[in-house]
Amino acid sequence: MPFTILKKRELVPTIHQVDVAAPRVAEKAMPGQFVILRIDECGERIPLTIADFDAADGTVTLIFQEIGKTTRQLASLGAGDSIADLAGPLGCASSIERFGTVVCVGGGVGIAPIFPIARGLMEAGNKVISIIGARSADILFWEERMEEASSELYVTTDDGTKGHHGFVTDIVQKVIESGEQVDRVIAIGPPVMMRAVAGVTKPFGVKTVVSLNPIMVDGTGMCGACRVLVGGVTKFACVDGPEFDAHEVDFTLLMSRLAMYLPEEKEALDYEAAAEPAV
Ligand code: FES
Known part of the structure; x- marks a missing residue:
C-alpha cells in the first residue's frame, strides 16, 4: 500500500521535511524510533528517525538531508506523491x-x-x-x-x-x-x-x-548490516538500539562501517548525473 506525502518543504538548503500519511505508524510511534522506507519497488531501503508523529491526524514527520541517490530522489517528491513502503515504528523507544x-x-x-x-x-x-x-x-x-x-x-x-x-x-x-x-x-x-x-x-x-545511525537493510535484526560494538559486544542497532550507552560505543568501527559503501554511492550519483539531460 503506498504512503502519500501530505506536505513537503525544504527547511534549509539540502534538509527537507516530509509529512506522510501513515496512521498505523503514527498510532504506535514513540520518541527515538525510526522507519525504513523505500521510494519505489526497486528502491534502496533507508532508515529515517521519526522526527514527529500525530496519532490523531495519522501522520509521521520525517526530516532528511540530501546525501545520496535515494535521499535526492526523495527530495524531488512533493505533496500528493507517494512512497512505496514505510515500515515502522522500528527500534526501541x-x-x-x-x-x-x-x-x-x-x-x-x-x-x-x-x-x-x-x-x-x-x-x-x-x-x-x-x-x-x-x-x-x-x-x-x-x-x-x-x-x-x-x-x-x-x-x-x-x-x-x-x-x-x-x-x-x-x-x-x-x-x-x-x-x-x-x-x-x-x-x-x-x-x-x-x-x-x-x-x-x-x-x-x-x-x-x-x-546510532549505521547502515541498515531489513531493520528487523536479520541481516546484520547495522551491527555495532557496544562494550565489546556486538549489537544490532535496529533491534537492540538505536540508543546505546555513549561511553561503551566503538565509534571508530561505526564510522568505518558507515564509509563502507561510499564508492558505490558515488558510482550511483555519477550514473544518475550522466543520465540527466544536459541543459
Ligand atoms: S538492519 Fe538488518 S540486522 Fe539491523
Missing part, C-alpha cells in the same frame, strides 16, 4: 522517565530526532537543557520547536553566525562545570559529534546516551 535534569544535544540533522525526545522528557517532568548546533546559521532548523520543548535552549554554530561560536560540546562542558546537577545526557548527530559529547561527559561520570 527512547527511555522517557523523570530523571531530573537532562541535557539534550542535537547536531545538524540530529536536531530532528532529538525534538520528540526533549518534548517527551519535558512532559515527564524533567528540566530539559537543550543544545542544538550546526555548521552555520543558514542550515539550522526547528529552533522554535526546540525552544518550546526545552526549559533552556542553547544554539551553537561552527562559524559563529548564530549563538555560541564553537561546538555543542563547549556548552555541554559549561553546563556540567556550572555545578548544575546533570542526571543524563542524550546526544544525536554526526558520529564525530556524539563521540565528542561522550568524551566530555565521561570524566564527570554523567550517564550519556547516543542514537
Whole structure:
C-alpha cells in the first residue's frame, strides 16, 4: 500500500521535511524510533528517525538531508506523491522517565530526532537543557520547536553566525562545570559529534546516551548490516538500539562501517548525473 506525502518543504538548503500519511505508524510511534522506507519497488531501503508523529491526524514527520541517490530522489517528491513502503515504528523507544535534569544535544540533522525526545522528557517532568548546533546559521532548523520543548535552549554554530561560536560540546562542558546537577545526557548527530559529547561527559561520570545511525537493510535484526560494538559486544542497532550507552560505543568501527559503501554511492550519483539531460 503506498504512503502519500501530505506536505513537503525544504527547511534549509539540502534538509527537507516530509509529512506522510501513515496512521498505523503514527498510532504506535514513540520518541527515538525510526522507519525504513523505500521510494519505489526497486528502491534502496533507508532508515529515517521519526522526527514527529500525530496519532490523531495519522501522520509521521520525517526530516532528511540530501546525501545520496535515494535521499535526492526523495527530495524531488512533493505533496500528493507517494512512497512505496514505510515500515515502522522500528527500534526501541527512547527511555522517557523523570530523571531530573537532562541535557539534550542535537547536531545538524540530529536536531530532528532529538525534538520528540526533549518534548517527551519535558512532559515527564524533567528540566530539559537543550543544545542544538550546526555548521552555520543558514542550515539550522526547528529552533522554535526546540525552544518550546526545552526549559533552556542553547544554539551553537561552527562559524559563529548564530549563538555560541564553537561546538555543542563547549556548552555541554559549561553546563556540567556550572555545578548544575546533570542526571543524563542524550546526544544525536554526526558520529564525530556524539563521540565528542561522550568524551566530555565521561570524566564527570554523567550517564550519556547516543542514537546510532549505521547502515541498515531489513531493520528487523536479520541481516546484520547495522551491527555495532557496544562494550565489546556486538549489537544490532535496529533491534537492540538505536540508543546505546555513549561511553561503551566503538565509534571508530561505526564510522568505518558507515564509509563502507561510499564508492558505490558515488558510482550511483555519477550514473544518475550522466543520465540527466544536459541543459
Ligand atoms: S538492519 Fe538488518 S540486522 Fe539491523
